[in-house]
Every structure is written in C-alpha cells, then in structure tokens.
Amino acid sequence: MKRRGSPISSAWSAWSALWSGDGDPRPLACFRIGWGACALYFAWKDRPRALSFVDGRYHASLFGDAWVPNQSMAEALLAIAAGGALLVLLGVWARLGALLFVAAQGTLFTSDLLQFRNHEYLLLLTGAVLALAPTSAALSVATAFGRGRPASSYPRWPAQLLKGQFLVVYAWAALNKLNGAFLDGWVLEAELNHYFPKSFVGALLRGPLHALEPAVASMLSSARVLSALSWAAATIEIAIVVTLVWPRFRRYGVVLGAMLHLGIAATMNVFLFGVLMIASYALFLPPRRWQAKPERASTLSKVPSSCTLD
C-alpha cells in the first residue's frame, strides 16, 4: 500500500524539486553577460561617489559606527569592483570577478545607506549568486578559446534562485505601489516633474525656451492623468509577475517587462535597472532553439554569442 506523506513533507518535496536537477548553462551565461555589462557600467559611472568618502562627512553605515573607507580607499574599491565586473562580463574567472565586485561594491554600499539605490542592491544580491555559480561554462572567452570546461549538465539552482529574486523585486515593486499616495498620482507627480524634462522623450517635447510643450506640462500636473499612469504602472508590474510565473505566458511577461523598462528609461532616465531586469529574461525564456535542442558538452563553446530571444 502506498503511503502518503503529510502536507508539510509534500510541500517540502515540491520545494526541494525546484532546486534539483540540471539545466542548460547558456541562459545563465547570457544573464552573466548582461549582469557584467551592467556592473561594469555602474562601477564606471559611480566614480564620483569616492568624493563623498572624504574625511569629516557623515555616513549612515549599515553597521552603526563601523569602519567607513576614506576617499582613496573608496577609489580603490571602485577600481576593484570594475575589474571584477569585467571578469564576469568576459567569463574569465567569473566567480572570482563576481566575488570581487560584491566585496568591493558591497563595502561602499553598506558604508552609507544615504546613498542606497535599488539597482545597486540588486546587482549585489545577484552578483552573490554569480559568485557561487560556475557561469563560465558557456558564452565565455575561456570556452571560445577552447579553455575551461564546458558543462553538458549544469546545476539548475542558480538560475532558479535568480528567477525567484527577480520575481520578488517585481512583486514588491507592485505591492509597495498599492497605497493611496501612489495611486492618486501624488508620488508620480514629483518623480515625473523631476525626471521627465531631462529625459529622452522630455527633450523631444520641449518647445521654444527649452520649456515643455504646454500640453505636456498640463498632463504632468493633471491628477487624473497621473493617477491613471500610477494605476497602469502597478497593474503592469503585477501582470509581469503573473505571466513570468507561468511558462505558457512568459513571452507576454517578457514583452510587457521590456515595454515597461524601455518606457521608464525613455521618460525617467532610469536605464541600468531596466537593463538588468531585461537581462534576467534570458533565464525565464531562453531562446527557443536552446529549449528544442540541448547541446552536447563539446559543442557548447561554439554557441554563437547571441542573447536574443528568438
């Protein structure tokens, strides 16, 4: 007679099954390239941050009165982070590269929470996963030159963990917007009026004297328009979570997400966060030819370095 387990053991078995087995290394390698490019760009753009570590300035450290780097140390840490990001991008000692980035950038991040930025936090969390995962097994400089050890089977858990992380980000981004101050357009009013005039679309909609066209300016101050946009943003983020969870609808989630992030980049200049989120779509929806034909170990290094979702 077959014995049935308790609901808890059944749930645990189902949870454990999510993290077991093997997967294709290429979607994760695709994400690694996207992450490396984002991290490198971030470390490069973040150079002026070292100035904020000049002696005598206040820093809200995550660890209370813990040690905080000085300016020259901050410059060194940013250089280490950039070097680590480059290693990840190329797939050469990628785990070491991710570890260097997380250690160096993480030191600056935790040293001053007044400079907290969500995309930096996400880079650090996902970088920590990359530091544990052998992501150089495909689409890397090492495999392109016949070095390294391409893997035919590959642990599935790093990709699963990353997918879960990105779903958590979308879900909390949506849930946090379900408050009166956001949904009535009050929050968006401040954000759009600050970012939109400086954005790509804002630049196109400027009239003479560099002021926004009157029709556009009135839209940005219309409570109805701003409220509608706020509801739309929260709804789209919820829809992205729902569609990315179900494999059957993932392509719609990817399209929605790409549109959302491109829209935010064009109207609010928030660029890097969107690129990182879009890079994660390779994990949710790998190119169809990869799904159809699992490659053999010896041919993985010959996979073209295309990350398109064909």
Add this chain to the structure above:
Amino acid sequence: MRFPSAEGVPRKGAVFIPMIALAYFAVQLGVPLALRLAPTGSVATDFSWDMFSQRAECDTLSASAKLPNGKIKALRLERAFTSPQLRRLLYPGRLERFARFICDGLTATHGAGVGLFLDVQCRYSRDGELVALADGQRNWCVLP
C-alpha cells in the same frame, strides 16, 4: 535527501540548497513586509523594493547649532546632502545618529556646551497630516 545529477551522481551540497533558498526568500519576503507594516515615516524603507512608490514632502526642514558663546549658526542640510540622500536621512533613528555625529563634531571644534536644534515636519500623502520628526525644541546634544 540528495538530488541526482544527469549522470545519476548526487550533487554536492544538494541537501542544503533548498534550505538556504528557503531562508533567502524568507528574508526577501519578510524584510519588505515588516517595513511595509511599520507606520509610514517611522523606519527607513531601504531593502523593501519601494521603487518610486514613496514620497516625503517636508514643509519644515531646518537645523541650527548653538555655540558655547550663545551664537546660533544655521546648518544647510540641503547643501550637505542631495535630495535623495536627505530623504533617506529623515527617519527618527537616522536623525538620532546624525545628530550625535554633528554634536561630536561641534564639541570637538567649539568645546562643551554646544547645542543642536532640528525642526523637521513632513507629510507622506497629498492630504496627509504633517508628522513632526524633530520638534525644534529639543537640544539633540543633551542626552534625554
């Protein structure tokens, strides 16, 4: 429990991965939930994925130092911090630590008997009431 790999060989560390993943997502779900349940403006919302969902509008934001000779010196917070940095500073716990830092600096420069007065009142919704984060009467350099 050990998971077989494609070759049927159990993967190293497979026993712990579901446990670590469970702990990881418990933190990722629990921390933002705790921050969301806290009264608005009482705790910093870092680590909650609150992208573009919060706004604080402070009608009153002033800081002044009282020197031992009785002179009052205005401190320009908006010059010392960018707008996003200032918004992340305006939480009771962070203001407390910031005040301690400023008082230590004032004492080191001017000696004992310095004072720090902060007056910060913010609202968190269009028609919300002003919340006094610092009432302007308290001398932050004197321990309560």
